[in-house]
Amino acid sequence: MRSIVVATKNRGKLKEFKVMLSDIPVDILSLCDFPDIEVEENGKTFDENALIKAKKVVQLTGTAALSDDSGLEVEALGGRPGVHTARFAGPGAGDRENIEKLLKELDGVPAEKRKARFVCCLCFALPDGRIFIEHGYLEGFITFEPKGTMGFGYDPVFFVPELGKTLAEATLEEKNAVSHRARAMQKMKKHLLQFVKSVFGSGGAAIEDSGI
Template sequence: MSGEGREPQAIRKLGPGKLVIASHNKGKIVEIRELLAPYGVEPVSAGDLDLPEPEETGTTFVANAELKALAAADLSGLPALADDSGLCVEALGGDPGIFSARWGGPQKDFDMAMRLVEDRLGETPDAPRDAHFVCALALAWPDGHVEWFEGRVDGTLVWPPRGTQGHGYDPMFRPNGYDTTFAEMDSDTKSGISHRGDAFRQLVKAVF
């Protein structure tokens, strides 16, 4: 297993073949497919296999990623990769955090979720706008073995949202050192600095 600040030491390598992306989030699936493209795996989404979405009962990003990856691996009989990620806003005590998708309601309306974040920040005059994204990746095999990797990127929240690329909270997140939001960046630029890109680089170094 791997955590922030530790060198990934994979017990098991991942060979060529089918790999389930344990997600029903279309934007996330596209991003993960692009990151996996160079490594000889054949990604299939949980939706393609009609796999149900398990209830996310974990209290951390890693726990929820493991839960989703293990469920998909067990039901499909294939290795499965799950991502659990979210936006953590310092002035909101780390919220929305692991509940990032749920702030968008049953329809996962991220325009509504971003507005809710902005409204909550507005309740405190001069609230700092520091925030960070976290991405936990869990790679599970049908026998229950799991490897996990966690990435992070820090930045500032902007309002109104800007850009049409990316997904989720990307239009209101400007990474440190950049003048553009994630939603204003092309996918290569974003992947080079993002929380998901960070976690993937750890995974690639460890398992391929």
């Protein structure tokens, strides 16, 4: 009851979650603790995928679950890769292959037209059926070549004007201060804190369903 399962096997993403949740007094588990659980993300939107993951994990573990579906939307590509961000270069593709495909598709596109944004949909699902969804966004530009060695995914080619560097050049603390996931988490924390109150018997008032 005092645990939350973060519905991911991505260790880079899990590390970020643990830092962002360090002030929430619960045990943080992940799908690495439940290796037999596989979730097919076949939704057409970030919200659908996040909801699919959270509901499936709650169903199989009986434990509160926090999932996210995040992706990159590039203006010059009509919003692609979108929900296909993690598999942009095909099934089983890694970060390097995805970045290479992205830069190839943007070949010849000038700097001022390489606007992009990261989108995060967070879903918190409870065993009693309550579900909460929050969103976060980070605006930036796609660079012409990778820069930096921190982070994961498309971080090396995502330039953040307010940082003056790519996400892969930023420290974890800098990234967590501005990232799409961190911004969604700031909104989600009111639901997480209410969950903690109920677990520890503080008698917090019931949260109204988010309506999602």
